[in-house]
Amino acid sequence: MTLVSTLLAELRHRWMSALLTIASVGLAVAAVDVFVLLGRAAEMQTRIVQRDIGLNVLVLPVETDLSNYYARGHSEYTLPAEYVERLEDQEVANRLVPMLRRRVAVQATGQASGLEVLLTGIGEEVFKGGQNKKAVFGMRLEEGEVVVGGEVAALMGLERGDSLRILGEDLRVKRALTRAGSEEDVTVYGNLMTVQRLLGLEGRINEIQALECHCDATVSDPLALLRAQLEGLLPGTRVLRRAALADARRVQRLAAEQLLSAATPVALLLAGLLVALLAWLNARERRAELGLLRTLGSSAVGMALFVVGRTAILGLIGAALGTWVGVAASAQLIARIYSVGAATTGDTAILWSLGLLLAPLCASLAALVPVAWALRADPAEVLSID
Amino acid sequence: MTDPLFQVEGLCQSFDAPGGLGALRVLDGLELSLEHGEFVLLRGPSGSGKSTLLQLLGGLRRPTEGSLRFEGEELFELTEARRRRLRAGPIGFVFQEMHLLPYLSARANVALALGRTPRREALQRADEVLGSLGLNERRMHRPGQLSAGERQRVAVARALVREPRVILADEPTGSLDPENAAQVLGLLGDYHSAGGTVLMVTHASELAMQSHTRELHLCNGRV
Numbered sequence: 098m099t100l101v102s103t104l105l106a107e108l109r110h111r112w113m114s115a116l117l118t119i120a121s122v123g124l125a126v127a128a129v130d131v132f133v134l135l136g137r138a139a140e141m142q143t144r145i146v147q148r149d150i151g152l153n154v155l156v157l158p159v160e161t162d163l164s165n166y167y168a169r170g171h172s173e174y175t176l177p178a179e180y181v182e183r184l185e186d187q188e189v190a191n192r193l194v195p196m197l198r199r200r201v202a203v204q205a206t207g208q209a210s211g212l213e214v215l216l217t218g219i220g221e222e223v224f225k226g227g228q229n230k231k232a233v234f235g236m237r238l239e240e241g242e243v244v245v246g247g248e249v250a251a252l253m254g255l256e257r258g259d260s261l262r263i264l265g266e267d268l269r270v271k272r273a274l275t276r277a278g279s280e281e282d283v284t285v286y287g288n289l290m291t292v293q294r295l296l297g298l299e300g301r302i303n304e305i306q307a308l309e310c311h312c313d314a315t316v317s318d319p320l321a322l323l324r325a326q327l328e329g330l331l332p333g334t335r336v337l338r339r340a341a342l343a344d345a346r347r348v349q350r351l352a353a354e355q356l357l358s359a360a361t362p363v364a365l366l367l368a369g370l371l372v373a374l375l376a377w378l379n380a381r382e383r384r385a386e387l388g389l390l391r392t393l394g395s396s397a398v399g400m401a402l403f404v405v406g407r408t409a410i411l412g413l414i415g416a417a418l419g420t421w422v423g424v425a426a427s428a429q430l431i432a433r434i435y436s437v438g439a440a441t442t443g444d445t446a447i448l449w450s451l452g453l454l455l456a457p458l459c460a461s462l463a464a465l466v467p468v469a470w471a472l473r474a475d476p477a478e479v480l481s482i483d
Numbered sequence: 484m485t486d487p488l489f490q491v492e493g494l495c496q497s498f499d500a501p502g503g504l505g506a507l508r509v510l511d512g513l514e515l516s517l518e519h520g521e522f523v524l525l526r527g528p529s530g531s532g533k534s535t536l537l538q539l540l541g542g543l544r545r546p547t548e549g550s551l552r553f554e555g556e557e558l559f560e561l562t563e564a565r566r567r568r569l570r571a572g573p574i575g576f577v578f579q580e581m582h583l584l585p586y587l588s589a590r591a592n593v594a595l596a597l598g599r600t601p602r603r604e605a606l607q608r609a610d611e612v613l614g615s616l617g618l619n620e621r622r623m624h625r626p627g628q629l630s631a632g633e634r635q636r637v638a639v640a641r642a643l644v645r646e647p648r649v650i651l652a653d654e655p656t657g658s659l660d661p662e663n664a665a666q667v668l669g670l671l672g673d674y675h676s677a678g679g680t681v682l683m684v685t686h687a688s689e690l691a692m693q694s695h696t697r698e699l700h701l702c703n704g705r706v
Contacts (some may be wrong), residue, residue, distance in 0.1 A: 102602060103587065103595060110586030110625075208705075389582045392543060393596050393641075394571025397563075477543035480582065 100395070100403045108407065114379070115411055121375050122415025122460065123422060125368040130423025131430065132364045133448065136357040138431040143353050150443045154190075154323055155337045156180075156305035163337075170215045170280060171198035173302035178220065178289075180331050185223055190307035195220035197292050197302045203285060204262040205253045214249050215284045216263060218292025220302065244286040247276030261285070262297045308337075365455075372415075372456055373463030376408045380464035387471040388479030397472050401465070408464040412457035413415045418446075420452040487678055488553035488649055489540055491515040494549035496535050509535050511704030512551070517550075517682060519648070520696075521608065522675040524686045532683040533637030534660045536701065541574050542566040571598050575642035575670075579654040581634050583626040589613060589637045590622040596641045612640045616670055632663025639670050650674060652683040 108115050157166065158174035166172050181195040197218040204211040219238065238244065245255050248274035253261070260267045268287065270463070276282050293299045307327065324336045383404055390400050424445050471479045496510040509532040517523060517540075527533050538544040539551060542558050551558045553569065561569075570576075583592045593609035594600075600608070613622045617637050626634050635655055642650050652671060656664035675681050683695075699706050 103584070103591070106591065107584075107586045152689055385582075386584060389584070390595075391567070392541070392570060392582070394567045394569075394598060396567065475538075475544045477538040480543070480578075 100399045104357060104403055108410075118375060118408075119418065120377060121417040122372050122412050122456050123419035125371045126416050126419025126456050127423035127426065129364050129368045130420055130445075130448050130452065131427045133361055134424065134427035134445075135430060135434075136361065138427075138435045140357060142435045145289035153338070154307045154320070154327070155230040156307060156327055156331060156334045157337060158303060159333045159335050161335065169200055171200065172303040173304045175298060176305070176331075178293075178302045180302070181220065181223055181305055182335070183330055184305070184307070184327075186303050191225050192222040192308045194308065195289060195302045196304040196306060197289060197296065197298060198304055199292075199296055201264060201296075203249070203253075205255060205259065211460060212237075212249060212252055213283075214246070215280065216292055216295070217286050218289040218296075218302075219286055220289035229427065238271065238291075240288050240290040240291050241268055242271040242275060242291075244272045244372050245270055245282045246282040247274045248282035249285060250274065251276065263287075267430050270327065287311060295420055305331075305334075307358045345403055369455065369459040371461045372412065376412070376460035376463040377466055380404050381467040384467055384471045384479050387468065388476055391472075391476040392480060400472065404468045405461045405464045408460045409457045413453060416452040416456035419456070420449050423452075424448065485519065486552070487516045487555060488519050488521075489515065489517040489682075490550070490552040490555075491540075492550040494539065494551060495547045496532065496539065496544070497520040497547045509704060510539075510546075510549075511621050513543075513701075515699070515706055517649075517680065519680055520675075520678060522672070522695040522697075522699045524695045525682060525701060526686070526698065531701045532614045532704055534653050537576075537653050537682065537684055541576055541651050542569060542690070569598075572645060573648040575645060575647035575650045576666055577617075577635075577638050577642050577650060577655045581626070581632060581638040581656040583637060585626050588623050588625055589629065589633075589640075592626070592637055593641045593644050596645050608644055609640070612644045612672060613637070616640050616643075630663070632659050632666060635659055635663065635667050636670065638665060643670075643674060645680070649680040649682065652681060654684050654686065656688065 156176075157172050161172040162175045175197070178195060181193050184190070184193050197220075199216050200213055201216045202211045203214050203216075243261055245253075245261065249255065250270075255261060255270050255273050256359050257270055258273055259270045262268075263285070268291070274281065289297075290299075291303070293301065307323070320336075320338050327336050328334060364407055387400050387404065390403065395403075492514055494510050494513040494515070495508065497506040497508045499505075500507040509530075513532075513536065515536075525533050525536065535544065539546050540552075540553075540558075545559055556567075558566065565609070583589075584595065587595065590606055590609040590613060593612060594602070596603035597605040597608065610619070610622055615617060618636055618638065618640065620635060621629060621633055626637070629637065630687075635658075639655065642652075650671065655667050659667060659669075671681050671683065681695075
């Protein structure tokens, strides 16, 4: 009578116990798999949300002194206006806005006092792939028209239809914005060609705003990629990032990734401990059988295999079922919860490998503890456990 | 002249008493010699160390002190593997609790004692022994489907199937009614008649033990 046939007989006899062991291991493995896969999907979802928010970057002349730029709000240097046309076929930004910005003194018609504003000429937006989208500023400014910021409007008492004198030319106020609490409040927006003419910089711009720049969700440093792409297309430019919101989202994503990377080992450890505890309890209950086998002269290796082998077999079956259930359940849950779809479960080979390896290993190692005790103690002592 | 089957000198066995009350000395300098072919009854009050002595003789427990030789060899100077082979061969056990594996049939329980013997051969020999003990009809039943007497006869069959030189029986009739007890004793008597040696712990003074050759009384840890 071999220990293998004895083992099989034991499994048949205690089938309910065997089933419960398989179910317990399976549940532990499935729980870990669901946790890992949902976490992975959540991370991917966050990446996509971030991607959809997009990065806003500035393309400036390469000579631009950044300290001066941040202090004054514009570059002292200029770029050819046709630079923006080179980006028409690019796949990076959803929209490109050419601008010419300068600080100038303005004066309301009929008023003696003036105000220094950030005069901003806005060119036609260029959309990715030639799409026709709503302009980012929500209005099209014609030659001779301006939109004034909230602070400018308040200080100068400007309303729609008023005239504003800029660099010796009267321009019509198309709209007075409300205070936004930002640089926009002291900005006067105008048609790019108008501003170029006023500044004597025809055919020149000093800034391109590349808005809603999208990268593949898996790109870890989108700004570096954007820089590489844009600076390659536009020699003599430098690319700056201008997106506090995207930064915040990125920090949020990193926090989510860190949470997942920290929580996954904990989940694995807890599941491993659960499996180990079950295996240990099961093996412990069978010490009297080991005592009998020792009394009958069975070998230590054979007896260890008798108990540990059972645990390993059940652990393996449980792990296989658990992984299968975990992956399938995750696919269903992800499809319901996240827009990334069930395909996010992706390559589950690592889960299968780890599940099939770690669950039986944990169970076997835990089962070895009571077995080792039973093999070291006097057979009479082990036998008396009954 | 051959060595005695068992030669015991100055055998002591102590256990830690529960509650930290010190050591409990169960056997205290016990001397004993058991010759081949004897059928010895070992009697004594509860807790006198009868079962402990059987466990020591079978190499199931290491003595605290003393010498214990099996056929001239110091039992506890042998490796664990040698003692294991003795338990798998010349030394057989029958317990009051029987210790049958509940998930194996009677024949598989008996065949289990044959270790690495090929399965088919082991089962055949188990069937033969069970048949000789009148259990042919019950050989496919599991212990839970057998009466107490039948279970004990299966336990005896498990000891007999290896054709040991000695059977150490620890109250094998303790949980049986007189009729079943007589049957089990008859089996051990048959084994003795065929040349085997039996050392049997029993409380059953009322049983007619016609076949035994010697009776030992254990008291205060000594014979």
